[in-house]
Amino acid sequence: MPTKHNPITGNQIVERLGVRPIINAGGPNTMHSGSRPRREALDAMLAMSEVFVNMDELLIAAGEEIASLVGAEAATVTSGASGGLVIQAAAAVSRGDAGIIGRLPDTDGLPNELVIQKPHRFVYDHLYLTPGTRFVEAGDAAGCATEQLEAAISARTAGVIHLESPFKNRGTVPLWQAAEIAHSHGLPLLADAASMLPPRENLRKFTSKGADLVSFSGGKAVRGPQSTGFLVGKKEWVEFARLVNAPHATIARAQKVSKEEVAGLLAALRAFVDEDETAETARYRRDMQSVVDRLAEVPGVAMSLEHNYDHYIPHAVITLTDSWRGPDGPEIARRLMAGEQRVYVVSGYLGDREIWVDPLNIQPGELEIVAARVHEELIKGAAGG
Numbered sequence: 070m071p072t073k074h075n076p077i078t079g080n081q082i083v084e085r086l087g088v089r090p091i092i093n094a095g096g097p098n099t100m101h102s103g104s105r106p107r108r109e110a111l112d113a114m115l116a117m118s119e120v121f122v123n124m125d126e127l128l129i130a131a132g133e134e135i136a137s138l139v140g141a142e143a144a145t146v147t148s149g150a151s152g153g154l155v156i157q158a159a160a161a162v163s164r165g166d167a168g169i170i171g172r173l174p175d176t177d178g179l180p181n182e183l184v185i186q187k188p189h190r191f192v193y194d195h196l197y198l199t200p201g202t203r204f205v206e207a208g209d210a211a212g213c214a215t216e217q218l219e220a221a222i223s224a225r226t227a228g229v230i231h232l233e234s235p236f237k238n239r240g241t242v243p244l245w246q247a248a249e250i251a252h253s254h255g256l257p258l259l260a261d262a263a264s265m266l267p268p269r270e271n272l273r274k275f276t277s278k279g280a281d282l283v284s285f286s287g288g289k290a291v292r293g294p295q296s297t298g299f300l301v302g303k304k305e306w307v308e309f310a311r312l313v314n315a316p317h318a319t320i321a322r323a324q325k326v327s328k329e330e331v332a333g334l335l336a337a338l339r340a341f342v343d344e345d346e347t348a349e350t351a352r353y354r355r356d357m358q359s360v361v362d363r364l365a366e367v368p369g370v371a372m373s374l375e376h377n378y379d380h381y382i383p384h385a386v387i388t389l390t391d392s393w394r395g396p397d398g399p400e401i402a403r404r405l406m407a408g409e410q411r412v413y414v415v416s417g418y419l420g421d422r423e424i425w426v427d428p429l430n431i432q433p434g435e436l437e438i439v440a441a442r443v444h445e446e447l448i449k450g451a452a453g454g
């Protein structure tokens with residue numbers, strides 16, 4: 070519906086472009102356009118468009134507001150959590166030195182190695198390499214022991230990386246211990262916790278366990294502008310990060326965040342922090358339980374409601390069991406995207422026997438459509454269709 074803010078609808082825009090919209094039951098990933106920005110964020114963006122400011126002043130003040138909202142020593146705005154990873158690495162190499170900041174990604178003669186536990190390697194980790202850095206892996210695919218992490222550190226090390234992400238922290242050195250090891254060598258512990266919200270307690274958790282910089286997304290469950298993120302951490306390291314970040318003429322100049330996006334992120338984060346997490350979780354659980362109940366009768370599938378470190382928001386998980394005779398999970402997901410009403414669900418992340426339904430982006434009225442479409446494709450698949 071057109072609103073007083075907006076005389077046109079989203080459907081009119083995508084129709085004009087010939088782009089078919091989706092119901093997003095797969096969560097806030099960027100390829101499927103993130104999450105829905107909160108009303109508060111959109112209002113703040115529109116309001117912020119009315120004024121001009123000095124961006125250094127705005128970003129410093131925004132960082133202070135984020136820090137007080139989340140209970141961190143310091144914070145700063147980044148372009149997505151990914152932008153935060155570039156900035157973390159650049160901060161570790163430059164440590165506020167203007168000469169070094171000015172020549173990155175040239176790191177000749179500087180400590181430019183980032184130690185990363187092998188099981189923490191992940192799809193976005195090359196962002197850490199943007200400022201002329203390189204990885205030194207510790208441990209192997211099965212895990213990493215403290216001695217292995219310790220042994221990977223040398224005079225060439227600039228920092229130690231730690232990933233907090235679903236399915237990534239098994240058999241590895243825990244954050245508090247990795248931080249102790251890093252600090253004993255005078256190095257920063259750089260953490261990526263992009264998607265680990267909720268629970269809201271994570272806003273404080275990783276810094277309280279010793280991380281010097283922690284990267285979060287503003288465009289996932291926080292529901293700020295899709296392009297935003299923020300770093301929280303120690304005062305000194307946040308300042309090093311801010312100095313290498315846009316809008317300065319540095320390696321991160323291309324990662325600019327507009328004043329409107331900064332204001333949108335602040336409004337979204339305030340609303341996110343204020344929200345009643347118990348009620349939110351109960352709503353997610355109720356919705357996902359209804360999907361579980363609806364699909365339980367399909368022959369050959371096992372349904373479960375998962376809410377844990379790996380599924381940090383309650384998910385309905387469909388497992389194709391040994392008695393399943395239909396197509397694999399990614400094929401079911403493809404068929405759901407090919408229908409008249411396209412429905413996006415996740416499959417293939419952990420092999421092709423699981424399909425996940427994520428409640429975050431499901432809008433009022435859509436849950437029933439999601440359950441009905443998944444039911445339809447599973448019944449068709451089970452019948453050999």
Ligand SMILES: *Cc1c(COP(=O)(O)O)cnc(C)c1O
Nearest residue numbers: 149150151193234263264286298
């Ligand atoms: C989502 C995610 C990112 C990227 O975050 P953006 O805010 O989209 O840039 C980086 N790392 C991990 C572990 C993520 O889950």
